[in-house]
Amino acid sequence: MAAQNIIHDQMFLQRKSQPATKADLNIAIDLRDTLIAKRNLALGLAANMIGKDKRIIAFYVGPLAMVMINPRIIDKEERYITKEGCLSLSGERSTKRYKKIRVSFQTMNFENRTQEFDGLTSEVIQHEIDHCDGILI
DSSP, rough: OOOOOOOOOOHHHHSSSBOOOGGGGHHHHEEEEEEETEEEEEEEEEEEGOOOBBSEEEEEEEEEEEEEEEEEEEEEEEEEEEEEEETTEEEEEEEEEHHHHHHHEOTOOOEEEEEEEEEEHHHHHOOOOHTTTTOOO
């Protein structure tokens, strides 16, 4: 398992991530392994949180760690306000989220997928995609 350190450099975290390619698969594996190692601390991570400016996120769907490469939210429903924390930042902040989202992404095999998510999983995905876009809560 190649767990990485979580970075806290807000200047780096506010940079927009670059699209990931097959050459970045090792980053996706490190990100998944880091999420598993931080299981008690995090529900999701974005690659920039481990110092890699690639558009890759990892999060839990139930007990399983899932990785999305180049995720994009293509539809969202039912806006609400919530409080979130982040391993890269101290404290909690209010932010807007959507209860249901549809995401277009690539798997770790670089197969294109579209999938719908709701509830807490939806919230975590939105948080991590914000990281990819350089948006901090």
